Amino acid sequence: MLKRYLLAPGPTPVPSEILLSMAMPIIHHRSPDFIPVIDSAKKGLQWLYQTKNDVLILCSTGTGGMVGAVNNFFNSGEKVLVINGGKFGERWTKICQAYGLKVEEILVEWGYSIKPEAVEAALKKDPDIKGVFVQATETSTGVAHNVEGLAKVIKKYENTLFIVDAISALVAHDLRTDEWGIDIMVGGSQKGVMLPPGLAFVSVSEKAWKKNESSKMPRFYFNFKKERENLAKNQTNFTSAVTLIIGLNEAITILQKEGLENVFKRHAKLAYATREAVKAIGLGIYSKESPSNSVTAIEAPQGIDGQLIYKNLREKYGITGAGGQDKAKGKIFRLAHLGYADTFDIITGIAAIEMVLKGLGHPVKLGTGVAKAQELLMK
Numbered sequence: 001m002l003k004r005y006l007l008a009p010g011p012t013p014v015p016s017e018i019l020l021s022m023a024m025p026i027i028h029h030r031s032p033d034f035i036p037v038i039d040s041a042k043k044g045l046q047w048l049y050q051t052k053n054d055v056l057i058l059c060s061t062g063t064g065g066m067v068g069a070v071n072n073f074f075n076s077g078e079k080v081l082v083i084n085g086g087k088f089g090e091r092w093t094k095i096c097q098a099y100g101l102k103v104e105e106i107l108v109e110w111g112y113s114i115k116p117e118a119v120e121a122a123l124k125k126d127p128d129i130k131g132v133f134v135q136a137t138e139t140s141t142g143v144a145h146n147v148e149g150l151a152k153v154i155k156k157y158e159n160t161l162f163i164v165d166a167i168s169a170l171v172a173h174d175l176r177t178d179e180w181g182i183d184i185m186v187g188g189s190q191k192g193v194m195l196p197p198g199l200a201f202v203s204v205s206e207k208a209w210k211k212n213e214s215s216k217m218p219r220f221y222f223n224f225k226k227e228r229e230n231l232a233k234n235q236t237n238f239t240s241a242v243t244l245i246i247g248l249n250e251a252i253t254i255l256q257k258e259g260l261e262n263v264f265k266r267h268a269k270l271a272y273a274t275r276e277a278v279k280a281i282g283l284g285i286y287s288k289e290s291p292s293n294s295v296t297a298i299e300a301p302q303g304i305d306g307q308l309i310y311k312n313l314r315e316k317y318g319i320t321g322a323g324g325q326d327k328a329k330g331k332i333f334r335l336a337h338l339g340y341a342d343t344f345d346i347i348t349g350i351a352a353i354e355m356v357l358k359g360l361g362h363p364v365k366l367g368t369g370v371a372k373a374q375e376l377l378m379k
């Protein structure tokens, strides 16, 4: 038998309480049974998003929310700015281009974070930019971009929306939608929210709803205006993912019991312990600036393929992390500490890394990283 551990940056493990809550018989999404369920989910998401804005609930993966964030607010030919520092930044560009937007990119070296001044300079030079797109956590590089700093800059531009992909950052990072002025923020169920894949969440500010009125792009399934109207009646435009929304309420209950601030503190602590333990083993952290609290990207030692470490973790020890993507493939492997994650997920992950490295002939003293993690996690 090989016991399995899911330490990937999505999907992430789902607590038993949530799994059990989703084992109930299916209820009808247009019946009175569902009204309190979606009403509670709606309020729970506003709590999690720290917003009074609508938070739409879509039956899709996170990328569906990203698509909707593009084609509900812009017109083809309009200029937008994408901060591209990894695979998911690149995805914003591809979606925007698919809908005929004129994309200007700020390329950020992988492993580094955007300087808000760079965005300020771009907006000053071209005030016709209608939207700025970023990842709160660029999952492919393990970098957390400075969302607060960016919001401060973009807020000054009346005709520019600020769109944040927080799919992997939600729950792990303090993202103050209203206080900072994030116009559109996309989340997904299978990362910090501790649910199976299948839901996307999108918050929309009044500024963005205004822009929605003049946006004429083709859309049908992801029609945010219709979703907003339906949500006001505790419905969704099409059949609601009733099971996942029931699970969402259970997830929010668990997070509320812990308290938002403690949730963020837990993630920060787990991420810090992971990085320090990795360094104690003698490995480098791929994120050279602003490492994320959601996922740690770890450099493979010289001469060892990162994919081989990923593969060994999975096949020998049952631990599913993630490898590197694109140009980081082979150079890194990644471990998440996201959602339903605590002390012994870190200890387990670090212990396994040591065992894999030793097995591959890399000089490592077993227990070095584990001891470091233990020490930090006892605090």
Ligand SMILES: *Cc1c(COP(=O)(O)O)cnc(C)c1O
Residues within 6 Å of the ligand: 009, 010, 061, 062, 063, 064, 088, 135, 137, 138, 139, 165, 166, 167, 168, 188
């Ligand atoms: C996982 C992830 C996505 C994609 O989400 P899907 O649910 O696979 O569509 C997008 N952006 C970021 C930053 C992610 O981590």
